[in-house]
Amino acid sequence: MRCRIISIFSIPLKSLHDAYEIRRRILSLLHKHKPGKTLKVIVGGAGPNGTEIAAELAATVDAAVRRGLLKEGAMSVVLLDAAPSVLMMLPKRLRQCAERQLQHIGVKLVLGRVLSSVNGTHVLVANNPGQGTPASEPSGMPYDVCIWSGGITMSDVVRALPFAHDPKGRLPVDGALRIEGEDDVYAIGDCAASRNPFTHAPDPQTAQVAVIQAKVVAENIIASLTGESLKTFPYPKKWPIFVTLGGKNACGMIGPFLVSGYLGYVLRRLIDLHYFVEVLSLPDAVQFWRRGVDVYAKNEEGE
Numbered sequence: 001m002r003c004r005i006i007s008i009f010s011i012p013l014k015s016l017h018d019a020y021e022i023r024r025r026i027l028s029l030l031h032k033h034k035p036g037k038t039l040k041v042i043v044g045g046a047g048p049n050g051t052e053i054a055a056e057l058a059a060t061v062d063a064a065v066r067r068g069l070l071k072e073g074a075m076s077v078v079l080l081d082a083a084p085s086v087l088m089m090l091p092k093r094l095r096q097c098a099e100r101q102l103q104h105i106g107v108k109l110v111l112g113r114v115l116s117s118v119n120g121t122h123v124l125v126a127n128n129p130g131q132g133t134p135a136s137e138p139s140g141m142p143y144d145v146c147i148w149s150g151g152i153t154m155s156d157v158v159r160a161l162p163f164a165h166d167p168k169g170r171l172p173v174d175g176a177l178r179i180e181g182e183d184d185v186y187a188i189g190d191c192a193a194s195r196n197p198f199t200h201a202p203d204p205q206t207a208q209v210a211v212i213q214a215k216v217v218a219e220n221i222i223a224s225l226t227g228e229s230l231k232t233f234p235y236p237k238k239w240p241i242f243v244t245l246g247g248k249n250a251c252g253m254i255g256p257f258l259v260s261g262y263l264g265y266v267l268r269r270l271i272d273l274h275y276f277v278e279v280l281s282l283p284d285a286v287q288f289w290r291r292g293v294d295v296y297a298k299n300e301e302g303e
């Protein structure tokens, strides 16, 4: 019910179509913008997607103001989450780095507050009692555009499969990516709940993980037909993780090393290029990658 109420008035962020819709709505409101009025954007959910879109919006507006394309205060961006920090699933140093950069580019962080519903004009938020604060009555935050990025829910098809599910509806798998208790049924990508044997943390739901898992399962299907032993998913001790934080800025960690700013951005783009080369032909991969680089460059210029 809560998600339904949220989804009527807010724009989800799951697909390219959603991204175009967010862009269309914000641009059309900015065109109608009256002097002295602030366009209020609220992003609900400070996971990687919510954090990245809040940062891109704020950085683009910041650059547009500096170039005189928009008036100071034309748009405000609030990033809201029930957790006490953004990117709660990531290492503390990375979270702190991201929060500093978000505040630097003007994103207002509203943390430890639960978004309970959205009506036509206001987002209703209350304290998150789980975070040590006393429960509170919901209060309203006015908004013009609300973007809902509170996590991906598992599809009904996966939920209906006659296997065990974890609390998120994903399918627990063993090291060879077989669904637990099954000899010849595999799960990969976002629907698979694989755990890193070193950290015991669930593997991230990313394209990089899905592509590696696909290769392992393809080899395991052949191995099971030829009677060879199955391959195990090659878990790294830690996944390198990078979050883009507005234009040509990113924070990330490679092992114990924190990388931020322009160097972080370059590494993040190289990770993207590596991924595109794995799943596309080289010319298509480069073309796709160039398009992404151009978008971040435009955001950096406030276009």
Ligand SMILES: Cc1cc2nc3c(=O)[nH]c(=O)nc-3n(C[C@H](O)[C@H](O)[C@H](O)COP(=O)(O)OP(=O)(O)OC[C@H]3O[C@@H](n4cnc5c(N)ncnc54)[C@H](O)[C@@H]3O)c2cc1C
Residues within 6 Å of the ligand: 013, 014, 015, 049, 155, 157, 188, 189, 190, 191, 205, 206, 207, 208, 209, 210
């Ligand atoms: C906004 C956003 C940004 C992201 N950014 C990044 C990023 O920067 N880097 C990164 O690594 N990951 C990113 N991810 C995560 C990444 O997209 C996923 O982890 C990855 O796509 C998982 O691959 P998958 O094949 O498991 O699922 P999907 O890519 O979702 O593919 C599932 C496919 O199954 C189809 N399908 C579903 N149900 C049915 C059905 N009943 N019948 C037939 N077909 C069906 C769907 O249409 C879809 O094509 C992002 C995700 C989102 C939503």
